[in-house]
Amino acid sequence: MAKITPFKGLRPTKQLAAEVATLPYDVVSVAEAREFKKDPYNFYHVTRSEIDLPDNVDVHSQQVYDKAKENLDAMVQDKVLVQDKEPCYYIYELVMNGRSQTGLLCGSSIDDYNNGIIKKHEFTRPEKELDRINHISTTGAQTGIVFLAYNDCESVQHMIDEWKKNHKPEYDFTATDGVRHIFWVVDEYAKVASITRYFSEDVPCTYIADGHHRAASAAKVCKERRDNGYSVDGDESFNYFITCIFPASQLEIMDYNRVAKDLNGMTKEEFLEKLAADFDVSLPSDEAYKPFHAHDFGMYLDGRWYQLLVKPGTYSKDPIGILDVTILQQNVLDKLLNIKDPRVDKRIDFVGGIRGMEALQKRVDSKEAAVAFSLYPVTIQQLFDIADSGNVMPPKSTWFEPKLRDGLVVYMI
Numbered sequence: 001m002a003k004i005t006p007f008k009g010l011r012p013t014k015q016l017a018a019e020v021a022t023l024p025y026d027v028v029s030v031a032e033a034r035e036f037k038k039d040p041y042n043f044y045h046v047t048r049s050e051i052d053l054p055d056n057v058d059v060h061s062q063q064v065y066d067k068a069k070e071n072l073d074a075m076v077q078d079k080v081l082v083q084d085k086e087p088c089y090y091i092y093e094l095v096m097n098g099r100s101q102t103g104l105l106c107g108s109s110i111d112d113y114n115n116g117i118i119k120k121h122e123f124t125r126p127e128k129e130l131d132r133i134n135h136i137s138t139t140g141a142q143t144g145i146v147f148l149a150y151n152d153c154e155s156v157q158h159m160i161d162e163w164k165k166n167h168k169p170e171y172d173f174t175a176t177d178g179v180r181h182i183f184w185v186v187d188e189y190a191k192v193a194s195i196t197r198y199f200s201e202d203v204p205c206t207y208i209a210d211g212h213h214r215a216a217s218a219a220k221v222c223k224e225r226r227d228n229g230y231s232v233d234g235d236e237s238f239n240y241f242i243t244c245i246f247p248a249s250q251l252e253i254m255d256y257n258r259v260a261k262d263l264n265g266m267t268k269e270e271f272l273e274k275l276a277a278d279f280d281v282s283l284p285s286d287e288a289y290k291p292f293h294a295h296d297f298g299m300y301l302d303g304r305w306y307q308l309l310v311k312p313g314t315y316s317k318d319p320i321g322i323l324d325v326t327i328l329q330q331n332v333l334d335k336l337l338n339i340k341d342p343r344v345d346k347r348i349d350f351v352g353g354i355r356g357m358e359a360l361q362k363r364v365d366s367k368e369a370a371v372a373f374s375l376y377p378v379t380i381q382q383l384f385d386i387a388d389s390g391n392v393m394p395p396k397s398t399w400f401e402p403k404l405r406d407g408l409v410v411y412m413i
Contacts, residue, residue, distance in 0.1 A: 043407030107240030298374035
C-alpha cells in the first residue's frame with residue numbers, strides 16, 4: 001500500500017503566491033525564464049537561477065546551484081516564503097478550460113519508489129538526473145513536484161471533498177495562461193492522520209504521470225544520505241519526495257507530436273509512395289488535421305495536410321506496440337527516416353499538444369523541419385497498463401495539462 005507523509009511546507013505568503021508561482025523548470029527554456037528576471041519574487045530565481053548569472057555560465061555548473069540556494073535563502077530571509085510550523089497535507093486544485101482536477105500534495109516514500117509501489121513508465125537520462133541531484137543537494141530542498149496518479153479511491157476523495165467544502169482556500173488565483181490554482185492547507189491533526197491511514201489501507205499503488213527525473217533524483221539523494229549514515233529511523237525528510245497525487249478519472253493526457261528535420265534523402269513523392277505501404281494516405285488538404293481516434297495520424301508536408309490511417313496487421317497489439325507513438329516510430333521514423341533512437345537523434349523534435357497544430361505548421365513552413373506528425377493522445381489506462389506490465393513507454397509519449405506550479409510549496413530535506 002502507498003505510504004505518504006505530511007510535511008512542513010515552505011510556502012509563499014498569501015499575498016505573494018501568484019507572483020511566486022512558476023511553470024516547472026523543465027517546460028521553459030532559459031530564454032523564456034529570463035523574461036521574468038526582473039520579477040523579484042518569481043520562483044525561476046530558484047529553479048532557473050542561471051537567469052541571475054552571465055549568459056556564458058554553464059547552466060549545469062556548481063555556480064548555478066549555489067545561486068539557487070542563495071536565492072532560496074533570500075526568499076526565506078525576506079519572508080517571501082514561510083515554513084509551516086506543523087506537518088500538513090495540502091490540497092491543490094487546477095481548473096483549465098472548465099475542467100477541474102484536485103490532488104493531494106504530500107511526501108511519498110522513496111522506498112515505495114524503489115520497491116515498485118510507485119510505478120514508472122519512462123526511462124530517465126543520467127545528465128538530467130544529475131542536474132536535479134545537484135540542485136536538491138545544494139539547496140537542501142525539493143522544489144519541483146512529482147505528478148502522481150492513482151485509481152480512484154472513494155475514502156480519499158470523500159475526505160478531500162469535505163475539506164474543500166468546509167474550509168477556505170489559502171491561495172486562489174488565475175495565472176496569465178488562464179489556469180486557476182486553488183490551494184488548501186490541511187492542518188488539523190485528526191484529518192492529517194486519517195488521510196495517512198486511508199492511503200495506507202485503500203491505495204495499493206500510485207503511478208508517475210510526470211516527473212520521472214525529479215523522482216529518480218530524489219531517490220539517489222536519499223541513497224547517498226543513507227549510505228553516509230544520515231538515516232536513523234527511515235522517516236527523515238529525505239526518505240520522501242514531494243508529490244501531488246490525482247485520481248485517474250480527473251486527468252487528461254494531451255497529444256505529444258513529432259517533427260522530423262529531413263526526409264532521409266527522399267523527395268516528397270518518394271516519401272508519400274513509401275508511406276502507402278503501411279498507411280492509407282488521404283489527398284492533401286489546406287486544413288490542419290488533428291486525429292480523432294487511435295491509429296489515425298495527421299501529417300504536414302510541403303504546406304499541405306494529410307490524414308494517415310494505419311493499415312491492419314502493420315503493428316503489434318501488445319501494450320507498447322499498440323501505442324500510436326510506437327506505430328509512428330516503427331513504421332515511419334525508423335523504417336523510412338532512419339531515426340533509430342528518438343532519445344538521442346538530433347533529427348527529431350517533440351511538440352506538446354498545448355501548442356496546437358499551428359506550431360507544427362510553423363516548424364515546417366520555416367524550414368526548421370521537413371515534416372510534422374500529429375498524434376492521438378495516449379490514454380491514462382494505457383499508461384497504467386504499461387506501468388503495471390513493467391514496461392516503459394517510448395520517449396515523449398504523454399503531455400499532461402494543466403501543469404503544476406513550482407513555488408507554491410517547497411519540501412525541505
